[in-house]
Amino acid sequence: MAALRTVSKLNSGAFVMSVAAAATGLACVSERHENGAQIAPEAQLSKTPQASVSPPPPQPVEAPAPVRSDKERAVMLAILSDEYTVFSQGGKALVGDQLAGNGYVAVSADELQREYERNEVAGDKKFRGNHLVLRGKVSDIKRSVGENYFLTLKGGTNRFMQPTARMADGHIEFLAAIEKGQNVDLICEGDGMLMGSAVASNCMPASSWVDAMVNAKLNEPLASTDTMTNKLWGLASSVSQKLAQTSPCWSAPREKSCSKEIEAVTELLFRPKATKPKSETASKAVAQAAQVNTKR
Secondary structure, eight states, rough: OHHHHHHHHHHHHHHHHHHHHHHHHHHHHHHHHHTTOOOOHHHEEEEEEEEOOOOOOOOOOOOOOOOOOOOHHHHHHHHHHHHHHHHHTTOTTHHHHHHHHHHHEEEEEHHHHHHHHHHHHHHHHHHTTEEEEEEEEEEEEEEETTTOEEEOOOOOOOOTSSOOEEEEEEOOOHHOOOOOOOOOEHHHHHHHEETEEEEEEEEEEHHHHHHHHHHHTSSSSOOOOOOOOOHHHHHHHHHHHHHHHHGGGGGGTHHHHHHHHHHHHHHHHHHHHHOOSSHHHHHHHHHHHHHHHHOO
């Protein structure tokens, strides 16, 4: 047993010496590698510097889109309502040329019927497929199959063959309120001639059309390519800065009182300074507008 313990001690000492020698050898190898000796692939991987990760580039911050002020929108609403209403009644309006270029044709029911009576082909060329700004006197109010309503308008040379206005859906209240002999303003689509009568289809009351057009223009993007609309926005911006805080335009932009104030301010803004008012009414309007500007 003593011999075994002696061998064990000897073996243990030899083991310690061999471990110490191995450690010394590794240290030497490491020193040689640091001095330029070839490095094992495993060591190269551990020595390879990590690539620096650059932060992502900052994202550009978009500026908030400009918006129209409430006052500008109120004045624009008044201007557009006046313009489209005048046009829908067959009058001259600033938007007239633009609408004519988009296929709008102003015509009375009598003119429409007579054009077709003279030459149906010529009538189709002029009216069919176009938007008709149609004005006429109601001869009859009827309903065909289902919920399809139409108006017979007075016009032409034969009282048994008069122009027909087929109404679009959704205008029951309008139809229920009108009477025979009443003048109506409609926006329709020319639809040719049928059994001797000129036909207009998809008709709606002019007032409904005006509302739709005004809302569409008010909600157009600021970067509109519509030159006329941009000019009207410029006018609305200038006028809105001159109207008094108590102007009816802020609460009832479609009232005539608002239109009169806008006309007075517009006259003041764009009349040459040397020009004098031509009438007492104009003089009063300009004086009122000037007083408003002084208060502001």
